[in-house]
Amino acid sequence: MEMIYLDNAATTRVDDAVALAVNEVFLESYGNASSLHDVGQEAKRHLEGSREKIAAYFGCEPKEITFTSGGTESNNLAIRGLAKANPEKKHIVTSVIEHPCVLDTCKDLESEGYEVDYLKVDEQGIVSLDEVREKVRDDTLVVSVMHVNNEIGTLQPVEEIGIICRKKGVYFHTDNVQGFLKEDLALASIDLMSISGHKVQAPKGVGILYIRNGVKIKPILTGGGQENNLRSGTENVPGAVGLAAAIDVDFKIDEVRYSRDKIIEGLMKISGTRINGSLTHRVYNNINVSFYGIEGEALMLMLNEMGIFVSTGSACASTKLKESYVLKALDVDEMYIHGSIRLSLGVDVIGKEDYIVGKVSEAVEKLREMSPFKLPLEELGVGGSELGEGKIKGVAREVEDE
Amino acid sequence: MDAVVMGNVDYNKNVMEHFRNPRNMGELEDADAEATVGNPSCGDVMKIMIKVKDDVIVDIKFQTMGCAAAIATSSMATELAKSKTLEEAEKISNKDVSLALGELPPIKEHCSNLAADALRKAIEVYRKKTA
Numbered sequence A: 001m002e003m004i005y006l007d008n009a010a011t012t013r014v015d016d017a018v019a020l021a022v023n024e025v026f027l028e029s030y031g032n033a034s035s036l037h038d039v040g041q042e043a044k045r046h047l048e049g050s051r052e053k054i055a056a057y058f059g060c061e062p063k064e065i066t067f068t069s070g071g072t073e074s075n076n077l078a079i080r081g082l083a084k085a086n087p088e089k090k091h092i093v094t095s096v097i098e099h100p101c102v103l104d105t106c107k108d109l110e111s112e113g114y115e116v117d118y119l120k121v122d123e124q125g126i127v128s129l130d131e132v133r134e135k136v137r138d139d140t141l142v143v144s145v146m147h148v149n150n151e152i153g154t155l156q157p158v159e160e161i162g163i164i165c166r167k168k169g170v171y172f173h174t175d176n177v178q179g180f181l182k183e184d185l186a187l188a189s190i191d192l193m194s195i196s197g198h199k200v201q202a203p204k205g206v207g208i209l210y211i212r213n214g215v216k217i218k219p220i221l222t223g224g225g226q227e228n229n230l231r232s233g234t235e236n237v238p239g240a241v242g243l244a245a246a247i248d249v250d251f252k253i254d255e256v257r258y259s260r261d262k263i264i265e266g267l268m269k270i271s272g273t274r275i276n277g278s279l280t281h282r283v284y285n286n287i288n289v290s291f292y293g294i295e296g297e298a299l300m301l302m303l304n305e306m307g308i309f310v311s312t313g314s315a316c317a318s319t320k321l322k323e324s325y326v327l328k329a330l331d332v333d334e335m336y337i338h339g340s341i342r343l344s345l346g347v348d349v350i351g352k353e354d355y356i357v358g359k360v361s362e363a364v365e366k367l368r369e370m371s372p373f374k375l376p377l378e379e380l381g382v383g384g385s386e387l388g389e390g391k392i393k394g395v396a397r398e399v400e401d402e
Numbered sequence B: 001m002d003a004v005v006m007g008n009v010d011y012n013k014n015v016m017e018h019f020r021n022p023r024n025m026g027e028l029e030d031a032d033a034e035a036t037v038g039n040p041s042c043g044d045v046m047k048i049m050i051k052v053k054d055d056v057i058v059d060i061k062f063q064t065m066g067c068a069a070a071i072a073t074s075s076m077a078t079e080l081a082k083s084k085t086l087e088e089a090e091k092i093s094n095k096d097v098s099l100a101l102g103e104l105p106p107i108k109e110h111c112s113n114l115a116a117d118a119l120r121k122a123i124e125v126y127r128k129k130t131a
């Protein structure tokens, strides 16, 4: 059976060349980068070489790059580190669709007396610049808005948000875990930025926090004083080398984007289908799609049986369905939140678009046969699909075309 | 944790077999009674249709929108109820259904409780209709 991995937003396979580079460090340059002897200094050269390569990629200074254990730690360091260094500022602005490592960090700070404003998103999952302007105050510590959402792939206007913050003299942080190496981002208006290795075919357990020179921040991990005193702990040299090596990976972005659009087109031929998020402001490899009358977990499992690996935003657990808070924030109809899956594509989809659409259609059909909910086709119109700009109660695209 | 990844769910072979090949699935033409339980906001919705002759369930079908646990327990509940008298079928408990399937993941207990409820409700509807 053919296996197709469509969960690259969860994590990726390490690239062959990256794995070789990392392995060489494991075997040959295993020293502690803080040791003064030759073995340690050899490791340090690898660490600093990686930092320089990443800095060159972003056009920043190497000392603005701090290695961490991944996206979660980078986001924690950004928000908590700023909080520690700027205790007079007790207000935070973020969005309702951030990753849990940002949302729960903000909640944690709320319990310590911080006030947090959560920016709403529109039906495509995009925050409003006007709301950013309204919410920023004199005592705002940081505005934290992600570049690319992990569930729906929506791109936020982070450069513009950064400009607003800069004018108001407020720090701006962006979680760029899902956008790094995939979607361009100029650092000019950004003060802090989080990145993770395992989303870009580098190893798990390594990440970066970009911190613009002059930003007042304190460490949250204390100890040996590594990473310019910002992140104690023996340096993960193989991880750093892997992250730097990932810059050379060819993600075939244009081809995969083309495959994505071809798959979306194919899926839209299934009646009662909804593409969640924005069609225009969307990361090149994300498809978040809902099918009326079926349940995402069953669909995921059935596709799993067919060798197609996707993820779902809703799963029923304990006494209540755990709905995707992201789809809820987009005001997606309940029946469609249930039947949502996420396909996050890698290069192996190229040329397999029809095969994937065929398998998804087959699984949807099987589950629909089992479902007591029949498509309200009168309501949806012929074809009964829509592209997700409006609410599903609206008219189908096919009907609009006429 | 990635927000989209499912929880820690591990279905046994029997559950997966009933999920892949559900028994008695579909619509029952000229059903004598039917009942639907659950609602979309709690995850699973199950409809059971029965045909009764001389107090015996001579045919039974289900339709379920839900997770694998919900589909498998619907399938098993209908298997257990088929050819039983109403009195026997009424006694089929949620526990009987899950025992017949083998262990269900603990967080799926809620989903597996719907099938026997739907069956009992369909019998109740039938009794009211024929009383």
Ligand SMILES: Cc1ncc(COP(=O)(O)O)c(C=O)c1O
Residues within 6 Å of the ligand: A009, A010, A069, A070, A071, A072, A073, A099, A101, A146, A148, A149, A150, A175, A177, A178, A196, A197, A198, A205, A207, B001, B002, B003
């Ligand atoms: C948007 C976003 N932020 C942060 C993270 C956390 O990154 P990590 O797994 O490296 O801790 C993820 C990954 O799940 C993510 O998708």
Ligand SMILES: [Zn+2]
Residues within 6 Å of the ligand: A316, A317, B043, B044, B066, B067, B068, B069, B070, B111
């Ligand atoms: Zn369920």
